[in-house]
Amino acid sequence: MSRKRPGGGLSAAQQAAKFLGVSVLSGAVLAGIALPAVGALGLAARGTMEGFDEIPAMMERPPLSEKTTILDAEGNKIADVYSRNRTVVPLDQMSDHLRQAIVAIEDARFYEHGAVDLRGILRALTQNVESGAVEQGASTLTQQYVKNVFVEAAGDDQEAVAEATIQTGAAGLGRKIREMKYAIQLEQELTKDQILENYLNITYFGQQAYGAEAAAQRYFSKSAADLELHEAALLAGLVQSPSQYDPLVDEQAAVDRRNTVLQSMVRTGDITQAEADEAKARDLGLNVSEPRQGCITAVNDAGFFCDYVREEFLNSPVFGETRDERQAIWDLGGLTIQTTLDPTAQQAAAQAAKDHVYAEDEVVGSVVQVQPGTGRILSMAQSLPYGTEGDATSINFNVSADMRGTANGFQPGSTFKPFTAAAALEAGISPAQEYTTDWEHSLPNSDFRTCENEPYQGNTPDYEFVNEREDERGTWDMTSALAQSINTYFVELERQVGLCETITMAGDLGVERGSGEPLTAQPSVTLGAQETTPLMMASAYAAFANRGTYCEPIAITLVTDADGEEMPVPESECRQVMSEHTADTINQMLSGVVEDGTGQAVGLTDRDNAGKTGTADERKDVWFVGYTPELSTAVHVGGRADQVSMVDITIGGQYFERASGAGVAGPIWNQAMTGALAGTTPTTFNPVDVPRGDDRRGDGDRDDDNGGDNGDNGGGGEDNAGGGDGGVELPDWPDVEWPPDIFEGTNQGNGNGNGGRD
Template sequence: MGKKRSGGGLSPTQQAAKFLGVSALAGAVLAGIALPAAGALGLAAKGSVEEFDEIPANLKRPPLSQRTTILDSEGGTIATVFSRDRTLVDLKDISPYMQKAIIAIEDSRFYEHGAVDVKGILRALNENAQSGTVSQGASTLTQQYVKNVFVEEAGNDPTKVAEATQQTLGRKIRELKYAIQVEQELGKKQILENYLNITFFGQQAYGVEAASQRYFSKSAKDLELDEAALLAGIVQSPSRYDPVNDSEEARKRRNIVLNRMVATRDITQEEADAAKKKPLGLEVSRPREGCITATRGAGFFCDYVRNAFLNDPAFGETREDRVKIWDKGGLKIRTTLDPQAQESVQTAIKDNVRQSDQVATAVTIVEPGTGKILGMGQSRPYGSDISKGELSYNLSVDKRMGGGAGYQPGSTFKPIVAAAALEQGKSPTQKYASPYEMPYPSPVDTCSGQWTNTRNEKLTNENEKEVGPYGMKEATAKSVNTYYVELISDIGICPVTSMAEKMGVNRADGEQMAQAPSIALGTQEMSPLTMAAAYATFASRGIYCTPIAIESVIDADGKSMPVPKTKCNRAMSTKTADTVNTLLKGVVEDGTGKQAGLGSRPSAGKTGTTDFRYAAWFVGYTPNMAGAVWVGDPEHKRQMTDITIGGNYYPKVYGGEVPGPIWKAAMSGALAGKPAPDFNLVDIPKDKPKDHEKDEADDEDQKPGKPEKPGGGGNPWPDFTIPPDVLGGNGNGGGNGGGNGGGRWPQPR
């Protein structure tokens, strides 16, 4: 037996007629939806009247997509983003001309009929039957509103949009039922208001307020007769009657609307004639939307906020849920961005690296103890025009948050090795032979076994005069490579990767950290935000806090949404952190980072320069602010030798020479007017000077030595096969490009 129909055995057509309170004949007309030969047009009754009772609760007043405003920590606007440009307005704030024009052209009997205009259907049926095509529709304003609601709820999903607009009998019947309910519960004026707020007017403008601003740069309440008629005419076909792209078609359509307004006695013939003589009078305002419009160079921070929202379950159980909320918009998102810090970051970038330079810089500042991102910027602006030096990815963050594959941090990784060694009980006075050149020690313990130097791979210091023995303080100030490789080989690799994990240090591409002693020299690609947050751990005396960008979110209904909080954990003892702070303060005072010093304000940090000069870094901090500066080629192709940056020529770029001054300028402005607390230092005896050493620092960031050994970002000897056990990892280069990276290359034969 077949399934029993609901409604006492009535067919869908008869049920529709019953709901509408019209005759069976009119019901049959409704079943045809005023279309000739419905079957020939491929229309089918998909969906049944059984679904009539399944009316969406939000149909009466759906949450329409609106603009989202992203604010800095002081409430200033950073950017406005939207999926659909819309600003909701009350009916009283819409010009009476606009209200009359839309009714005249779309549903002249709006105030006379119910949800369905039977006379209109019969008239359309007659016209369509005579023409043999669908030349005239019969949907009332209420029915159009209902359809728009379903289109709105479909969002940006093309499949759902197609379902919401498909020409099927089932959809039309459901639309009629919903229209009846809306008429009963809202009333005419509210329906008109909702309709004018939801309708698409072309040129990315949804709703009459956005349309009025787009075409005439004025509010909807100020629309004149001719302007209102133009907008009302667009609705039927926003592309065909687009006044920006086809002024003649738009003018003809405007005049048709004016004629209809005369016919409905909303205006006189004289008023219509006068309006027809007016030019279109367009004063187009292009939509300024998205992170590309962000102020103070915060486009990439804005993009980071978006990614933070879409990636965090705090804003929705699934990514699909979060995307839907984001696209609906209407949010007010207050962020952690500090206006003073951001302005200082941008000024420091502008004064030192030009947009047109062969290389770029990225700067990020975070707050120790809270994880708040205070500033984020780069010399290549947000955009997609490569010819103008624009970039569409964020140089400061990991790949999953809109960044590239990261960059080798070089010697800025050494303090993490030092912290791991101190936690293992090593003394800061620990000495190693630290020769100028040596093979990698072997074997070395890893988390899962041992690393073996099967190729007898060697490493060198930057300068031939860097010959030990050295203690930790002097080796850190001079950035002695052989010292730190001996140190990691002594304690094993696992304590170092474990410390890195506790400090939030991970590869920017999401891959696992390599288990090789070369990681001590910074061979694993990382992002500036990662390094800034890691160094903030030292500043907060051992407490690591995950970076956060969002402080609060108010939804479209004015309600606060839950936001993710920073997660803080103790990564090391206060004694270890204080010891590292003492080591790194020495780098700024007497070592490779002297050009980054902040004068009387206590600071600490570390320089980093990768092999072949593909990247140079300075990562530093005060007790109340930490920042990272990277300089290099985003595509990891241009070596920084014989190069001009910011108008200054450099035979070779060092971490203390270019990134250091950028860091100093950015931090000086960001910290202006703020307290200047000191570190809790420990006493570390200084090594006695060696006979061969001079007073000045002969190190990787002060004086160039012999040509550096290659160490990442592409194999300089393509004919030389490098076995996997020599490489420190798969690398993947930096940014969106780069070579194999990961470890130290063997010397060419």
């Protein structure tokens, strides 16, 4: 039953009927469009029509989902990613053949009728009633476009997709009626060519190709503008049933359907019979292009970095208040994302990882490089390719668990020790601080204080620990302990500076558990017993290179939307977490690691560089983290999903009785750094005098831990040659008032160069 609006105006239903050219649009007629029987469903349709006015007047048309392109720092494409393979193009960039073919086969009277084709309705009604089945539909191209809009809006919600495409019952009739109303609206808002353009960009052509441009590329490896007649007819034929007429599945069905389209084009007068016959005589002419999308297709072995970019986007509130909002924006696509990836550094990192750890090895090599002072991630690579099959992995070992990394990360081993050293320097403890220990050592757990200033309660009364080798016994200062990676020294130092101070310094440097949880105040933390990630370690060491200023890592520098408008992007937050003097001192001491310490074999020879080796319990993780003023690189080697004890193992074609940070991770670091820095001008660390322990006096030249380094450290150095008390000259240390007994209990030199220890 029709209703009049107040004031005598026609209802929307009556307007629809008038638009169709009939006095009453009955439920029975509507039911007959898609159903052989009308009866009760006709009554349901009448009820639906009575609610015609209740349908919202304006249909929301969400923008079409498109591909997103990810670029490196130089503007080179890394990968295209999308939820739907689509490239929106205007109608004048589509072949005339395609436009004509679609109209001929889907809605021959498209340019003649309104939003709803009454003649088509009556034809479909007659055919369906006579056959007792649904053989014909009566939807115009405008109505089909409306349906596709609802499907597009449903996204991956299968329930919503089903609702948008339901054919039978009252729900099916309701869908048809909504389509009619919105089709009427669109015909009043848009021209026929605009509707056709929208239709050709939204419709699905099979094989994950949405829109004419993607379909042309998929089946013929060419633009939609360049489609020939026989090619356009094939694509037009796919729209009715992409799976039934799929040329990659059933070639004959595709040929028959193409020929049907060609004959329809003859009837509409778009081509002659001779042209149709010539096109029919041709084979399908397929030139299939496999869709290359997603991080698995990333160039320059940048799949893991591509994966990180996606996760940074989904985790950053800059792109939306909730993750669901950010996911919707990502799925919609159409973005161009410029990133921090340096192609030279990436190539060097990827090649270094693959050269030294083979895909078939039991372990994986991971490399990540960060630019000091900006936080920009310059490279992210693994020895395994990005993927899910064979010798590949989708696990991004470079990042934390909440960024699709491993469950907990990896134990960093002795690469954690510089954080304890930095905390000690900030607390006013001199690098000359010495401890004398045996190779095995124990301390009461109660000697350590928690962040609540309570005695640490361990599982046992004492914390027992050892050095790497049994001959590592004696007296060390901070410089020699870092160079030789002396465990006993750093546990003693941690006891003096405090557990809380140690983990606070690490936290300020961006280091946390791989699970995303903060570090726990436990004595073993200084020995790297709590898991973290290569990205965190590279970023933390970059702060040393940057004279104590830590910058949060970032991967995205510029994002533009489908309209070319710039979007806000996350910026690296930089903060001073230690004094410049502390960082300079760490740089000086870690330079000793690569000059004559555990990393001596892999240090760079052409520029200032510093670093630290690391080996976790049972050699399940080995590390080298190091840097120059321009670049910080962390390398980790360890098991894939399961940890592997790297004893009696072959890695990269080389046998290792016992893997180590210097022996396995170090060469990867050296190669990655050398390649990334090739052609760049070396710069230097800020020079600083680092005080040494009183036992540093020797004969002027020190061999490993024996003898003195220079005149300032007593002994036979040329500045103090022939005399003096051999004591340490206290530097002008910022904000530190040196206690008079700082060197109490250490050996005093006799001025004759005999103060060194052995």
